[in-house]
Amino acid sequence: MVDATDKKCYVDFGYEDVPYDEKSRRVKQVFDSVADRYDVMNDIMSCGLHRLWKRFTVSLCQLKPGNRVLDLASGTGDLAARMWSAIGHNGELVVADINPAMLSNGRDRLIDEGISGNVRYVLADAESLPFPDRFFDVITIGFGLRNVTAKQNALRSMYHCLKPGGRLLVLEFSKPTVPGLSRLYDLYSFSVLPKMGRTIAGDEESYRYLAESIRRHPDQETLKCMMQEAGFESCQFYNLAGGIVAVHRGYRF
Template sequence: MTDENTTHFGYKNVRTDEKQGRVSQVFDSVASRYDLMNDLMSMGIHRLWKRFAVELAGIKRGQKVLDLASGTGDLAARFAGLVGPDGLVVMTDINAAMLDEGRKRMADEGLVGNVEYTQVNAENIPFPDNSFDCITIAFGLRNVTDKQKALSEMHRVLKPGGRVLVLEFSHPNGEPLKQIYDIYSFKLLPMMGRLVANDEDSYRYLAESIRMHPDQETLKGMMEQAGLERCDYHNMTGGIVAAHRGFKL
């Protein structure tokens, strides 16, 4: 149980003002192996999840996109190609090590000119109201301390007619899949973290943070509470991942 002064860090209750630092330690630890572990953990399926999310985002040439919790830039790289030279992608992460990895990757791929980099806490987005045509956050919302505040901030900086897209691990459909997923998450995932990234604890936190994240309907309700309209979600891989979408009308 949590109160206004505490929050979840995986299955642990911690002081609200401690969570950001703890999450930063996790991503400082895994940054250099982040892409490799994503491929191993999902058996490459994360690329299909992200491709579908990009389609839902509906990005057009010349638009301005804010990608929160960009990590190493999987979505931002796709958006940079879609908005073209007249558009802009603002690639952000709260964690400096992750943002640096993303910047290196974008430079290696020659994606310069229409991409900017900013260290951003999603709870306090440092941009004016009505600034972006699309705002995305992929596999990052569950690590945010105050998710409702972050969603309200996304709504604030979104232009009328724009959309917010949240791609996140969610809750599997059906008991057999849940049981298999639990075995994978709490047995195999930490073991892979230990063998590949030399960091079992961070990947145990990953599994726990997924379980503590709001389910599909709850997150949809939170987006509506933030002021977004026509909210919907699309389950992928049996609900293991869901793409939520909402509009500012």
């Protein structure tokens, strides 16, 4: 497992192994490239299911009015928008992303939807969050953890920023659990998805990376163990779409 001390080691970038420092640069290139068509592609790739997955994730947050929440790797702000309505005007929403293009798109979209006032935008790396300890009630990261170079460091960083009783929700692609689904899913990911990326977003390589990075991402049980190792308790995962996507939840007590 990659640790903060191993900065000379190689890490995965899809099926490639790249130097530690290069991964974040290449992930940035991917998201710079897809930022403008990100929402459209999400809708097409998942047949709109990503909206249900995000709704389900927010329902697991147990949000209350007045909560302070952090949406990491916020992208175009889908999760953030849903959480904002639950925390009310007394709450505080922090929207963070490591990629300026995605953060800018997300900010524009949230402002267009009238979501403002108690919202802050932060360009931040999930591995070293610039927030005090015990600061947030809820942290979410939707389809972002697999792009983080040192996932364990990021989980530890999130753990420290949570208040006691706070929870982390990780929405991420995972490993299909329904028999026979894996073959179909592979066919879709490696044959259909890159072609869709080329046609709609004009970028085949980024969507090939998407498929590869999903395969390299830890499966449900491994991610749960990583969360427990970072200090989270009462960890539980919820498979969606036959395990193609899973929501992991862990608490800091």
